Amino acid sequence: MIDGFVALYIFMLAAFTGHEIIARVPVILHTPLMSGSNFVHGIVLVGAMIALGHATTPFGIGLGFVAVLLGAGNAAGGYVVTERMLEMFKPSGGKPGDKA
Amino acid sequence: MIDGFVALYIFMLAAFTGHEIIARVPVILHTPLMSGSNFVHGIVLVGAMIALGHATTPFGIGLGFVAVLLGAGNAAGGYVVTERMLEMFKPSGGKPGDKA
Amino acid sequence: MSWLPTLVQACYFLAALLFILGLKRMSSPRTARGGIVWAGVGMLVAVLATFALPDMHNRGLILAAVLVGVAAAWWSGRRVAMTAMPQMVALYNGMGGGAAAGIGAAELVAQVQRTAVAVPDTSPLRPESWALDAVHQVAQLTPVALGLGVLGALIGAVSFSGSLVAFAKLQGWMDRRFVFPGQRVVNLLVLLLAVLHGVMLVTGHLTVPVIAAFFVLSLLFGLLMTLPIGGADMPVVISLYNAFTGLAVAFEGYVLGNEAMIIAGMVVGAAGTLLTQLMAKAMNRSLGNVLFGSFGAAAGGAAQEIAGAQKPIDAADAAVMMAYAERVAIVPGYGMAVAQAQHKVWEFAKLLIERGVKVKFAIHPVAGRMPGHMNVLLAEAGVPYDLIEDMDDINPEFPNTDVVLVIGANDVVNPMAKTDPTSPIYGMPILDVAAAKHVIVVKRGKGTGFAGIENALFYADNTRMLYGDGQAAAGQLVSELKALDA
Amino acid sequence: MSWLPTLVQACYFLAALLFILGLKRMSSPRTARGGIVWAGVGMLVAVLATFALPDMHNRGLILAAVLVGVAAAWWSGRRVAMTAMPQMVALYNGMGGGAAAGIGAAELVAQVQRTAVAVPDTSPLRPESWALDAVHQVAQLTPVALGLGVLGALIGAVSFSGSLVAFAKLQGWMDRRFVFPGQRVVNLLVLLLAVLHGVMLVTGHLTVPVIAAFFVLSLLFGLLMTLPIGGADMPVVISLYNAFTGLAVAFEGYVLGNEAMIIAGMVVGAAGTLLTQLMAKAMNRSLGNVLFGSFGAAAGGAAQEIAGAQKPIDAADAAVMMAYAERVAIVPGYGMAVAQAQHKVWEFAKLLIERGVKVKFAIHPVAGRMPGHMNVLLAEAGVPYDLIEDMDDINPEFPNTDVVLVIGANDVVNPMAKTDPTSPIYGMPILDVAAAKHVIVVKRGKGTGFAGIENALFYADNTRMLYGDGQAAAGQLVSELKALDA
Numbered sequence A, B: 001m002i003d004g005f006v007a008l009y010i011f012m013l014a015a016f017t018g019h020e021i022i023a024r025v026p027v028i029l030h031t032p033l034m035s036g037s038n039f040v041h042g043i044v045l046v047g048a049m050i051a052l053g054h055a056t057t058p059f060g061i062g063l064g065f066v067a068v069l070l071g072a073g074n075a076a077g078g079y080v081v082t083e084r085m086l087e088m089f090k091p092s093g094g095k096p097g098d099k100a
Numbered sequence C, D: 001m002s003w004l005p006t007l008v009q010a011c012y013f014l015a016a017l018l019f020i021l022g023l024k025r026m027s028s029p030r031t032a033r034g035g036i037v038w039a040g041v042g043m044l045v046a047v048l049a050t051f052a053l054p055d056m057h058n059r060g061l062i063l064a065a066v067l068v069g070v071a072a073a074w075w076s077g078r079r080v081a082m083t084a085m086p087q088m089v090a091l092y093n094g095m096g097g098g099a100a101a102g103i104g105a106a107e108l109v110a111q112v113q114r115t116a117v118a119v120p121d122t123s124p125l126r127p128e129s130w131a132l133d134a135v136h137q138v139a140q141l142t143p144v145a146l147g148l149g150v151l152g153a154l155i156g157a158v159s160f161s162g163s164l165v166a167f168a169k170l171q172g173w174m175d176r177r178f179v180f181p182g183q184r185v186v187n188l189l190v191l192l193l194a195v196l197h198g199v200m201l202v203t204g205h206l207t208v209p210v211i212a213a214f215f216v217l218s219l220l221f222g223l224l225m226t227l228p229i230g231g232a233d234m235p236v237v238i239s240l241y242n243a244f245t246g247l248a249v250a251f252e253g254y255v256l257g258n259e260a261m262i263i264a265g266m267v268v269g270a271a272g273t274l275l276t277q278l279m280a281k282a283m284n285r286s287l288g289n290v291l292f293g294s295f296g297a298a299a300g301g302a303a304q305e306i307a308g309a310q311k312p313i314d315a316a317d318a319a320v321m322m323a324y325a326e327r328v329a330i331v332p333g334y335g336m337a338v339a340q341a342q343h344k345v346w347e348f349a350k351l352l353i354e355r356g357v358k359v360k361f362a363i364h365p366v367a368g369r370m371p372g373h374m375n376v377l378l379a380e381a382g383v384p385y386d387l388i389e390d391m392d393d394i395n396p397e398f399p400n401t402d403v404v405l406v407i408g409a410n411d412v413v414n415p416m417a418k419t420d421p422t423s424p425i426y427g428m429p430i431l432d433v434a435a436a437k438h439v440i441v442v443k444r445g446k447g448t449g450f451a452g453i454e455n456a457l458f459y460a461d462n463t464r465m466l467y468g469d470g471q472a473a474a475g476q477l478v479s480e481l482k483a484l485d486a
């Protein structure tokens, strides 16, 4: 467990970092960025894996299994959707992307 | 002492925060900002105070005393100079500042 | 300290770094494409490292769950239509919230077991079914960790059920807005009850029934909160839940002592909150108005009278007008998305460009139903982004533009936003197309836009209406233009 | 855990938060003034909290040193002239670097003593003068802490001596650039020796003589590195040392386990590094060129021939020209700073504005000798910042400007930056004043600017020269203008 104040520092700095990164983003990127940050919190998969890896009761294992399923869905789905959206942002000379 | 990796996280996040804050600053503020960040590292005064507060040998006390002197100079001087520079940034209707 | 945990820690550090760098790249159009790849590498590294953690059980189960989850999401994400992206984001975001809530639940239940072992005779109410055969070797959670774990679970559960409702609405499975009198009071009560149970969990009433009630209430609140919100406001709501999930992940990361989760979650939490505000601002609304307002209901009051009539034009004339113009601006709106007309529109624009006409696309920040909607569609059709102009850049150019082709846009070109203080869109900045020499509007009939109001532009002297479905009309324009050269 | 250390910790947290918020505010012109106050409150909180730390000795001495240091710096910072700001920043920054190095030295010496106690018989080389009467109760430093402490001390010492040289140069105490053949090799050798001693300290050779040699070498390197750099490049160098001090503070903060120092130092380290690059870029140079280049030396090569002659004008005619113009732009440069003419110039501009002339100030990013130099001076004179235009904004407006008054600027309006590839300023973006209908240049004679080259603008057909000291010339313009109305 991380000492209370150190955790507080990390929370604060991470919040500033996130805020500053987005601070001046153009409207055109709002939706892809929402999707991209959706992907990033897919890191919850790691937590779910740890929870399942430490589970010992049947109930705990079941809960962990569902959590890993959901976390994996978050990460993989977030990646694919973001990648598809961003793939379409290209400068002059790009060819039509995949059909909708 | 903070555990190695936690320190690394703090170093990284603080660096990102500093970088992002400055990333899009207008040229007109370069010099005041240099001065302002000069003030911020005046926090070294706190470290110098701790060093002097823990010193026990005459040599250590002498070193600590000089460090506190210097740190206090950094903090106070940095504040005054920055404050004077920024005081002059005002929108329409301002009166002439103090004579140079 | 052996080398393996250190290596895993280093991997987590790398992942956090790559997430931040990736998001940074994603927030600039030039580098956006690379950004998701950086973040993806970070995720891969973190997941592989977790497999290598020394004290993990159930490795087979974990692998199975990961593979199934990844495969299902990958497949659905690949094959879904571009226009369905917002609901997919909602779905995946809900999954993340659910996972965070699941972690919270697992930790709470484990804590119940540990407490039972520590003081075996003081918990007679504990159901016997929670066998204590194998008790965690981990120490008890500190009060702070317990509190953050409960908070994360609450937020995660709300994000889970709320996102699923958002998904269902956008998918068209749940068409009506679900409104009843006293709704806000009920919602508030449910939230208070959920918080109350959370407080009980932290203050020594950590039993399985309380845990169960806590989760039911949290899920219920997410449901109730989202039901009354209209489909068109969903992108903002999804962005809010996205920030929620980020926070939930950060808090559960604290419980697990995992800094990568804390940092990634917190970065998303902060970035998502700001993004939500920016989105709401781009729609000229406040976040509170989106969540609790009744935008659609208020519309349709005492509308300004509009003089004149709509003057139709046929595709042949419209094509000729643009073929011999010097400058043409194309203004797409929600109708282009509905008609999936972007490919045809770009085909038409390319033909004009070949003839030497200077063509620009003018995009209003909230055209369509999600921020950047038009940009995504045009990019999909292959329109290079240097032909695409923001509202602020193109507005001064309309007076020098010969023809503006409005295709499926309505509210974003409605001059009443500037002239009629009673209009629900009064004050929203618009694309000033009326300043151009000629305006051609493609729409199916007299249908109104999102705000449900009349549009004076359609009755203006220099406006001609080209009625028809967006895709069909664009197709006609293309053929007429080709016929000109033949 | 008692409440006092927790309170102190909370104060440090608050200080770190206020520093970040303060810097954030300082980086936008609208909020800049408040920013320094926020940061100042943070500093106050942190210093007071430190006094309250439980295991501190020498409280009286600490208080005395703080008071003396604050009083001296406050007094000097208050009374110094505005134009001397850069060297004051250098001085205070050097003090910070020195303090960080001092902390490093104190920790290293204390570590020597602890080592001596831990293994009393294995260090026969240790001088007896370092009495072990009272040994720290603190545990030995970890290798990581020792390494970072040494690194911080090295960087801090370089920043200390380097900043003092920068101060001396800008103050005019050290006029010549100090250059000799093989200088770079010598500098590199000194740096390598310093690093070598640092490595020895970390790898078990922690003795007082090595510590002393390490500091002497580090200080020497800072001196040698700064001596060859010209006075005009100093602002960039000072900014670099500012970043250095930040890093040194962060590293020593790690040694002391003080997160506020780590965060504040690291934020400044990163921000300062970026700021240094931005400054160098605004001067159209690379950082490497500033540190190791020989800008002044290279200048004066095969200059382009300039046709024509300089055509003088007297103050009366110049005043009339501007009095009856519709639009006037004033371009100040280094000469205005030298002449301290900003008050007179603003007086003149106000008179023009009263007559209905549209007056703008056009500021080149590197006009003067430090970034923002002109802005600071004009702000000092009371020019509202909405009359001040950046280069990019005003360049398109020059063709519509009737008269441009160039006062003490030279390089920043030199068209040869665009036309003459052999010019040392070739490629630097300039203020396009030649595009205006008339140009009036105020300078004392035929003196060149910072780059030491001729300026084709002064020979252009639409340029007239008003010779004289900047302040005197502006004063004449004011009287002539007043005479017009009388």
Ligand SMILES: NC(=O)c1ccc[n+]([C@@H]2O[C@H](COP(=O)([O-])OP(=O)(O)OC[C@H]3O[C@@H](n4cnc5c(N)ncnc54)[C@H](OP(=O)(O)O)[C@@H]3O)[C@@H](O)[C@H]2O)c1
Pocket: C232, C233, C234, C235, C283, C332, C333, C334, C335, C336, C338, C339, C365, C366, C367, C368, C369, C370, C371, C372, C373, C407, C408, C409, C410, C411, C412, C413, C442, C443, C444, C445, C446, C447, C448, C449, C450, C451, C468, C469, C470, C471
């Ligand atoms: N971008 C966002 O983030 C966001 C989010 C939520 C809400 N909104 C709101 O959405 C609105 C967006 O404005 P907008 O101008 O893009 O769209 P709009 O005002 O909703 O108008 C769309 C128009 O397209 C026409 N249309 C519909 N289907 C069509 C088809 N198949 N072919 C041709 N035309 C068709 C409709 O008229 P017919 O029925 O006569 O064809 C309608 O008038 C704004 O009010 C905005 O505030 C935006």
Ligand SMILES: NC(=O)c1ccc[n+]([C@@H]2O[C@H](COP(=O)([O-])OP(=O)(O)OC[C@H]3O[C@@H](n4cnc5c(N)ncnc54)[C@H](OP(=O)(O)O)[C@@H]3O)[C@@H](O)[C@H]2O)c1
Pocket: D232, D233, D234, D235, D283, D332, D333, D334, D335, D336, D338, D339, D365, D366, D367, D368, D369, D370, D371, D372, D373, D407, D408, D409, D410, D411, D412, D413, D442, D443, D444, D445, D446, D447, D448, D449, D450, D451, D468, D469, D470, D471
């Ligand atoms: N801003 C920065 O951060 C920075 C830092 C370092 C270097 N630099 C460099 O400094 C230069 C700045 O350009 P600049 O146009 O501002 O200045 P400049 O090119 O240095 O020219 C200054 C001119 O002012 C005249 N002058 C000097 N004293 C005067 C007085 N008392 N009254 C009237 N005129 C006087 C001089 O001519 P007379 O002798 O004939 O009067 C000289 O030609 C650029 O080359 C830039 O790269 C800038």
